[in-house]
Amino acid sequence: MGSQVIFWSVNIKFLRLRQRLSQEALAEKLGISRVKLNAHESGRTANPTIDDLINFSEFFRMSIDSILKMDLSKLSDQKIRDLEEGSEVFMKGDQIRVLAITVDKDEKENIEYVPVHAKAGYRSGYSDPEFLATLPRFNLPTVPKNGTFRMFPTIGDSMLPVPEGSDIITRYVQDWTSLKAETPCIVILRGDQDFVFKQVTINKDGTMILQSFNKQYFAYTVPVSEVIELWEYYSFHSKELPEPQTDMQQLMRMLAEMQNEIKEIKKKSSSK
Template sequence: MKAQEMFWSVNIKFLRLRQKLSQEALAEKLGITRVKLNAHESGRTTNPTIDDLINFSELFRMSIDSLLKIDLSKLSEQKIKDLELGSELFMKGNNIRVLAVTVDKDENENVEYVPVKAKAGYRSGYNDPEFLASLPKFNLPNLPKNGTFRMFPTIGDSMLPVPEGSDVITRYVQDWTRLKAETPCIVILKGEQDFVFKQVTIKLDGTMLLQSFNKQYFAYTIPVSEVIELWEYYSFHSKQLPEPQTDMQQLLKMLQEMQMEIKELSERPYKKKFTGGNN
């Protein structure tokens, strides 16, 4: 049987050049050295690690299967955009997101707790069994059986009315396409922020709208490729009772919603209407 031809090295270089990135710039985005990236592009890395496959796949918003088996340089630009923006493989997590978990002596999944001091390390260790094994873990009664749960701390007041310092229990989201608009989630990011607690709306253009619960904070949009994991809100634990919104907070919320509506209207295509008649 003829061996399957692989296009890993060709595709990595092609996609980098398509985004007009230098090797140094792409290596920085991936958190690897330029020497390692060059080894991938030159074909010296014949068996990429699972971590490399996942990282390149998430950054380029392309399924691992496509990166390995399809010569992307032979495709039209539209076809590549279809693979990126309409990639069910990416949004549904097929062949991309590998979730590491820990179990108890009865093979039941634990609920791992990511304390504040472990936030910085979670972004690089989220799929490392050894890192997860080092986290505090416990079991909670009455959690649904059909899911993987993890607990994250909240910091700052952007989550109000969820009190600052609460611990949020979340369920892992494998299929991002099933999320309804404004679903509360812990979002694990690739950038400087380790994770945020936001209302998530995934848009058709391949971006993700992140809105704070505290309407004094403005919403912002990021590419879905900048997101490592989504954990959907299930419940929270707190020693404080949520405070009711003040009149000023409600007014600020209304003002922000009006600003967003005006922005959306201004971004819509404008078509001038001509009518007959003499001037």
């Protein structure tokens, strides 16, 4: 990597101290030994591996490019927060998100299916081609050639009128800033949170509003740093036909629409 790693060691130490973590604590969180971490911080690791680059950048919510090329200690605290909490660099995903794929014998991208039992492993293996190779995969002639597609199962009734238990076919979103408000997406969250199928709106403050299709569920907000991947809705597969809305559901939908209209009117009047 040559001169590209000039700030790697000092930045790793700087980011660790900024979070008030000891080497032992950070090594444990990263799943590496303290000796290996110390080698990174002391500059003895001249050429970090791809796994190390991804591991550190995802933990610190900082693009690989920034950790390699920028002296972060020279930046203002606000600028560092911008990089961590939803900066243009992070949301565009040019450096921090590395997407692994599988292809068929004709070098055409497969559509991987992530079954329920593989969800936990997906969070740690989504960028690992060997993990993806263990997933069921298939091709559909109707799916556009441009883009990477993946299928995810859904659980629960928060996505109604899409029937519960449907499989959602989605397209990978590299540049999150390109999403329009309330875009339907499968959202892969960090930690032990489940995958969710929501209408996604990205705020300028580096947060995402996740709104259920079923209006009986309240919307909630998460930092973009808690999101690993976004997959935009393309189509769904189900063995069940969508049920027609009941009179009560129609009434609740009308009330929700009226509430949204009132909010918009209040916003417009307050901005005058």
